[in-house]
Amino acid sequence: ELAVALKGDGRVDPVVTVPRDGALAAALRAKSIRTHVMPTSWWVRTPFRGSALPRALVWRSRQALLIALQTRRWVQLLRAERPDVVLTNTATIPMPALASAVAGIPHVWWLREFVTKDHGLRYLIGEPLSQRSIGWLSKAVVVNSKAVWDHFSPPIRSEEMRLIEYGIDGFDATPNRTDLPALRVLLLGRQTPSKGQELALYAASILKGDQIQVHFRLVGPIDAAYRDVLQGLASKLGISDIVEIVDASMRPHDEFAWANVVLMCSQNEAFGRVTLEALKSGRPVIGTRSGGTAELISDGVNGLLFEPGNPHDLASAIRQLASEPGLLARMSENARVGTQDRFTIEGEVGAFVDVIAAVAARQKDGPHVSHP
Numbered sequence: 001e002l003a004v005a006l007k008g009d010g011r012v013d014p015v016v017t018v019p020r021d022g023a024l025a026a027a028l029r030a031k032s033i034r035t036h037v038m039p040t041s042w043w044v045r046t047p048f049r050g051s052a053l054p055r056a057l058v059w060r061s062r063q064a065l066l067i068a069l070q071t072r073r074w075v076q077l078l079r080a081e082r083p084d085v086v087l088t089n090t091a092t093i094p095m096p097a098l099a100s101a102v103a104g105i106p107h108v109w110w111l112r113e114f115v116t117k118d119h120g121l122r123y124l125i126g127e128p129l130s131q132r133s134i135g136w137l138s139k140a141v142v143v144n145s146k147a148v149w150d151h152f153s154p155p156i157r158s159e160e161m162r163l164i165e166y167g168i169d170g171f172d173a174t175p176n177r178t179d180l181p182a183l184r185v186l187l188l189g190r191q192t193p194s195k196g197q198e199l200a201l202y203a204a205s206i207l208k209g210d211q212i213q214v215h216f217r218l219v220g221p222i223d224a225a226y227r228d229v230l231q232g233l234a235s236k237l238g239i240s241d242i243v244e245i246v247d248a249s250m251r252p253h254d255e256f257a258w259a260n261v262v263l264m265c266s267q268n269e270a271f272g273r274v275t276l277e278a279l280k281s282g283r284p285v286i287g288t289r290s291g292g293t294a295e296l297i298s299d300g301v302n303g304l305l306f307e308p309g310n311p312h313d314l315a316s317a318i319r320q321l322a323s324e325p326g327l328l329a330r331m332s333e334n335a336r337v338g339t340q341d342r343f344t345i346e347g348e349v350g351a352f353v354d355v356i357a358a359v360a361a362r363q364k365d366g367p368h369v370s371h372p
Helices: 002-009 023-030 053-081 095-103 127-136 146-152 197-209 224-237 252-258 273-280 311-323 325-340 345-365
Strands: 015-018 034-037 086-088 107-111 140-143 161-163 183-188 214-219 243-246 261-264 285-288 303-306
Touching (some): 002 345, 053 095, 107 345, 140 146, 140 345, 183 252, 183 311, 197 224, 197 311, 252 273, 261 273, 273 285, 303 311
Parallel strands (some): 015 034, 086 107, 140 161, 183 214, 183 261, 261 285, 285 303
16 A cells, blocks of 8 residues: 555655465556565564474574574565665564665565454564664664554664554545434454454443343454354353444445444454544544554543543443443544544655655765764
C-alpha cells in the first residue's frame, strides 16, 4: 500500500523485496513496481517449551548461519540496485539493515509491532540487544504509535525516532442504523487467542443473561482447531444463536456497514488498523485501554475503553451503546468526522518522503548534519 502510494506521489521510486513469489509480488508488479524475491529468515521465534535448551541452541546456531548467508545476498542486491535509502518495514528481520551497513547505504527501520508483547516472540540475541541493534543500524527509526515508541525507546534514542501515523483512504461511512432490534457487534481480524475472540464470547454470555439484544459477528482468518474452540465455547455458554464465526472477508467495507459497533479486544495492539478502518467507516469502537488502541479511541467520544481481559467491563460498554441509541449515533458521527482529514495516505506519504529525503541528504552532506 505504501509502495503504491509512494510511486503515485512521484518523489520516490520504490523497489520492493518480498520473501516469496506470491500474491503480493503479483500485485506490486501489476502496479509497475520493481519487485525482487529475497528468501528471508527471522531473528525471532516463539519460545521453546520447557527445558529445551539444546533445541534453542541449535535454532540459534542455524538462524545465525542463515542470516549471515542471506545478508550476503542482500549486499549483492543493494550493490546492484544502488538505492539511496533502504527501508525495513518489520522488526522481525535484520538482513536489510546488516547489508545496508556493509554496502554503506543509509537505513531506515519502520517498526509496526511490539514483537514480544503482541506476538509473543523472542529474539535470537535477546530483546534489549536487538532493540539497540535496530538503533545502531538505522539513520532513523519510524514508529506507528506512541505505544511502540515507548516500547523501543530506550534502548533506541528518542531523537532518532519519528512517529508516522498510518494513512487509509477509501472507507466511506454508511449510515449507522440505530433502530435495529439487536445491536450488531463486529470483531474483525485474524482469529487467534491473542486477539480476544474468547473474551468477546464471555461478554456476549453476560449480555444474554441480562436480556440485552445483541448479535456478535467474528470475522477473520481462522484455522479449524481454533474454530472448534470458539464454537465449543459458544455452545457451552449458550450463545450459539447470537454468535456468527466467519472466515476471512475480502470486503471489509461490507462488514463495517453491517455493524453498529466494532470491538478491539487485543491487549497489546501496536496500532490498530481495524480500529482506524472502523472509525473511518463511522462506527464507534469499544477497545482495550492499552497499547495503540487507547491512542485512537477517545473514551466517550468516538468509542469506549474497557480494562484489558475484563469481560464484565466489555459487556458494560456494549450494554451502554445498546441502551442509548442517541449516544451510539453521536459516537458514529464523531468517529467519521474525527478521522476524515486525519490518517490519510497523502499525510503518510508526505511524512515518509520527508524522512527518506532527510536521511539521503545527510548521507551526501556527511555525518555532521543533525537528525530530522
